[in-house]
Amino acid sequence: MNLWSTGNNTWTNYPNLNPKSLSFLSLGKGSRQHNMGKVYGLYECAGHVVPCLVIVKVGKPTECARPGNCGKCELQIVMTHFLNKVYFNSPMNPMELEMYHQIKNAIGVNPTFYESLFTVNANTAVELLSVNCLISTSFCRMIHNKKVLGICGKTELTNAKKSIITMMQYTCTNYVDTLHMKNLLLLGENCYLITLLLKHYPLPKAQMIRNAHAYTVAPSDWKTLLSQHD
Incomplete structure (x- = not known):
């Protein structure tokens, strides 16, 4: 399941080219948990149809500013909730039912049948063959060690010296004395997910594959940096 930019190509959603907005539970409390999204199926490029699934968060009709935007961590929650319901045959919300339909029928x-979940930010470039390295290594390690919960690669900055803002994010390590602080100040929130997994699931293990590389761009101005925490 991949998340791709549409560009000048077309999404194919048989028989509906403009799917309706469907409800799902989001981040937040009370009424703020209600969010809405559209599910698109096959991607057509130059006459070739690519099997993939895209979820576009559109928000409730009453939202005006940044509708449906509850942060990039929300999509991880959407996918893990969906897969959890698939594996345990639990009731699904309207958007999850459409996701199930698109994956199975379109x-x-x-x-x-899905055995692994690979997540990456839209502004992150994955090095050639790194995904192959992650998948082959993770299956091998998980088969031989049932305690391995997940595996990650190594993410590096491509603009560490672009501005004072990027340098602050990369070099602010004077008081780093725990893995938790290293994740927050040096490695960023991309690796913070691993910290949360180890916190809530202390018995399983998480491992790192140094040969799997990815490169990301850190916010270079205050406005963008502060928006990361909205």
Whole structure:
């Protein structure tokens, strides 16, 4: 399941080219938990149809500013909730039902067949063959060690010296004395997910594959940096 930019190409959602907005539970409390999104199926490029699934968060009709935007961590929650319901055959909300339909009927793969979940930010470039390295290594390690919960690669900055803002994010390590602080100040929130997994699931293990590289761009101005925490 991939998340791609549409560009000048077209999304194919048979038989509906403009799917309706569907409800799902989001981040927040009370009424703020209600969010809405559109589910798109096959991606057509130069006559070739690519099997993938895209979720566009559109928000509630009453939202005006940044509708549906509850942060990039929300999509991880959406996918993990969906897969959890698939594996345990639990009731699904309207958007999850459409996701299930698109994966099974449009893409042609039963969602229960998925064995791993690979996540990456839209502004992150993955080095050639790194995904292959992650998948092959993770399966090998998980087969031989049932305690391995997840595996990550190494993410580096491409603009560490672009501005004082990027240098602050990369070099602010004077008081780093725990892995938790290193994740927050040096490695960024991309690796903070691993910290949360280890916190809530202390018995399983998380491992790192140094040969799998990715490169990301850190916010270079205050406005963008502060928006990361909205």
